Amino acid sequence: MNRVQGSLRGMTLVEVVLALGLFVMLGLFVSGVVRSVLGIWQTSERQGRGDLEYLAALERLQSDLAALHTGPRGWLSLDSWELRSGRENEEPWLAPRLRFLARGSGLRAVDPEGRSAVEVMWTLVPEDNSGQRISRLVRMTQPANSADSLASDRYAAAMAKTGAVMSILDGIGWFELNAIERDGRLHDFADVAPETPVDFPRSISFSIDRIEGLARTKPPQLDADLSSGPGRCQLRGPQPLGVVDTVLIEGEWVELKGSFPRMTITQRGVRGTAPISHSRDSGVLFFRRFGTKINLPSQGKRLQP
Structure with missing residues (x-):
């Protein structure tokens, strides 16, 4: 009889806290998945x-x-x-x-x-x-x-x-x-x-x-000052869609290679522009390329x- 009554008792405070923690973690996971799916859908729609x-x-x-x-x-x-x-x-x-x-x-x-x-x-x-x-x-x-x-x-x-x-x-x-x-x-x-x-x-x-949409209004930014010479650059912000090898930074065309967000600068001042220094937080514009004959x-x- 006592054993039955023990099994019918309510949850302890520790069990309640653990359950709430699990629910919160599950909620955060689900909301993260939903945000990711919505982001992919919106990006695909814009593309x-x-x-x-x-x-x-x-x-x-x-x-x-x-x-x-x-x-x-x-x-x-x-x-x-x-x-x-x-x-x-x-x-x-x-x-x-x-x-x-x-x-x-x-x-x-x-x-x-x-x-x-x-x-x-x-x-x-x-x-x-x-x-x-x-x-x-x-x-x-x-x-x-x-x-x-x-x-x-x-x-x-x-x-x-x-x-x-x-x-x-x-x-x-x-x-x-x-x-x-x-x-x-x-x-x-x-x-x-x-x-x-x-x-x-x-x-x-x-x-x-x-370029259009968030790639233009909220582009990735330089995470540190960039001198006028070649080297590496660290970017922060959303990863652009359809990364190409030539980006525009404050009116200067720059050739990059590597994987976002750590990229290597291979050439400065291309497409008739002059190499200049760029400050931290400068926007980096990634374009999508289209072409035909x-x-x-x-x-x-x-x-x-």
């Missing part, structure tokens, strides 16, 4: 949204190039122009610029009847005055019979600077356009004038480094009447 935005931009560029005017009137220019953010003491940097004549039948939004020709331009414009060299990918179109032509370097630059362009993608840190010739050689410059027997490039290669109509062969 998927970024992929869709890039694919939409790529589809538009492909559609424009598919309408390339390859007849005698057709022309194409691939060059670069200087970007200036407007911030004092900031050096300008170069951005590629693609301009060409397209058939109006392929750009009905500009030429509803599809009977004329349309001038098209793709390039970058500075996004803000942060000093980080972040740009927007923009597009401009106009009828070919306009008073001024986008083939004019001065006019094209003026239109881009005055904002007479359509924003396609923001958060662009690096942009590359190359003309691919029939022999496979790549050039960052092309000049195909109208009324000449010169053929167009066979295709155009398109590559961007883009776009074939031109008739493999770039100019059609003669």
Whole structure:
């Protein structure tokens, strides 16, 4: 009888404390798992949204190039122009610029009847005055019979600077356009004038480094001051998605290798930037890289009447 009564007694204070401790530990574990799952889901959602935005931009560029005017009137220019953010003491940097004549039948939004020709331009414009060299990918179109032509370097630059362009993608840190010739050689410059027997490039290669979301608003930070030379760097903060070998620190492009958060600096001041010292807590921008090749109509062969 006494044995039965002993088994029916309540839990001791030690047992209660141990049980509460186990419940707290279990709760912390479950909440940690939930936060991790939500973080992965949100990151995947942002990555998927970024992929869709890039694919939409790529589809538009492909559609424009598919309408390339390859007849005698057709022309194409691939060059670069200087970007200036407007911030004092900031050096300008170069951005590629693609301009060409397209058939109006392929750009009905500009030429509803599809009977004329349309001038098209793709390039970058500075996004803000942060000093980080972040740009927007923009597009401009106009009828070919306009008073001024986008083939004019001065006019094209003026239109881009005055904002007479359509924003396609923001958060662009690096942009590359190359003309691919029939022999496979790549050039960052092309000049195909109208009324000449010169053929167009066979295709155009398109590559961007883009940043968005928390990778931009809350990037990893330097855990110690960084001199202007090579060496190692310790980072702290969230691990970026899709780490690439080139990062942007306060307007300087730096090449890294290794595993996050301890990484080795292999080269400073790349992509036309100057190596400078960076203080602790400086943001380190990790970009996602996208790229493809776009074939031109008739493999770039100019059609003669």
